Amino acid sequence: AQSVTQPDIHITVSEGASLELRCNYSYGATPYLFWYVQSPGQGLQLLLKYFSGDTLVQGIKGFEAEFKRSQSSFNLRKPSVHWSDAAEYFCAVGAQGSYIPTFGRGTSLIVHP
């Protein structure tokens, strides 16, 4: 069975600072990997996904993530955080061909002015 670990429950950064949110997964084969963002009281919006190919994936809103098979990681990064990035971020892993990813517990991003 697949699983996802997001070790940080909360992350606090200053506006303009760089950001890295950690995600580690467990899956026996090459996984599908996703990062979603959820604003308060809202549904999920897909930031980016990795299926195959280039291990550095570019997403929306200036986010990127790097798939590192040797570390079973898919960390999300952004070079300069904006106040509007404050939200809950979920990493998810899915089997190839599956539309039902397993979600991590989420990391809450707090942005200080």
Next chain:
Amino acid sequence: GAVVSQHPSWVICKSGTSVKIECRSLDFQATTMFWYRQFPKQSLMLMATSNEGSKATYEQGVEKDKFLINHASLTLSTLTVTSAHPEDSSFYICSAIGQKSGTEAFFGQGTRLTVV
């Protein structure tokens, strides 16, 4: 991307009553829809998978008689919480896939259910 809409966005109901939540795919035909439940500050837990025209497949531990799912058309799935109790209060989110969505499931904005 494809658009999935849920209605209502929030609902308050009395204990013992039933409430229906709708999930619509607005610009594509959704062959499969998924219903999730999210507790405060927690992740999404898959409740059930519904395919158009067939019975929903429920995850282990989800009461199918309490959470009735109907996927009567390619653009609409409904989740009915029957005889709701305060412990059913939660955030319910649907997602949908179809030919237009490709390899990605699109999520609705969620419905906040509060049972008083």
